[in-house]
């Protein structure tokens with residue numbers, strides 16, 4: 634996609650992410666998540682005793698709106714990390730707006746139709762993922778199968794190491810590596826707004842024995858005050874409404890994810 638973010642800039646994010654995860658543990662711990670808080674650095678959150686943990690370390694930061702930032706979790710090292718993340722966030726805002734408008738036009742809807750539902754108070758969360766080499770890739774997964782709970786996700790997958798796979802017709806397909814490209818993944822809330830015309834794909838990340846892998850996913854989530862529902866123009870007798878009106882979907886999503894269930898089922902009429 635022609636997103637107006639240069640390859641050099643994406644490369645900078647890629648390098649800073651690698652540098653952050655390469656820091657000694659005690660340095661990363663300065664950004665450590667506190668119990669009950671999703672923001673910060675840590676491994677997979679534990680919600681139940683029988684949960685199978687994902688093979689992953691991550692740094693999760695709310696980047697937008699700016700007053701939702703918890704800057705105590707933003708790394709001081711590597712130098713430039715926080716400034717670059719701020720810059721990336723502002724660039725991503727522009728991409729998001731263009732994308733929602735293009736999606737509306739593609740369905741012959743009024744241009745701001747999705748953007749209005751997404752809202753002025755929409756939230757952006759950036760998750761920096763690190764998958765260490767895994768001695769048992771046959772047994773352990775990096776991120777369990779899921780569809781994103783966002784409206785859309787801007788994803789920067791690793792430039793060199795594969796791992797991301799998409800499910801189609803019961804089979805897993807590898808996402809090809811395309812360096813310095815933002816992959817826009819549709820989340821469940823886009824599926825709902827489009828009344829199921831666009832689907833949020835199920836995907837997972839597999840581990841490998843030799844190489845570490847990183848990725849940066851920015852989840853673009855409608856404002857907590859917003860009601861998300863199929864756009865009026867996409868509901869007709871021929872195509873009845875498929876989804877309920879939902880709010881705060883992202884909160885529900887995490888619980889469903891850890892139980893290995895698809896959240897979208899909760900939204901189906």
Ligand SMILES: O=C(O)CCC(=O)C(=O)O
Pocket residue numbers: 760762776781788789790791796797836837838847848849850
């Ligand atoms: O690591 C990747 O390529 C995908 C990450 C992902 O699916 C997620 O963070 O939701």
Ligand SMILES: [Fe+2]
Pocket residue numbers: 779780781836
């Ligand atoms: Fe995902």
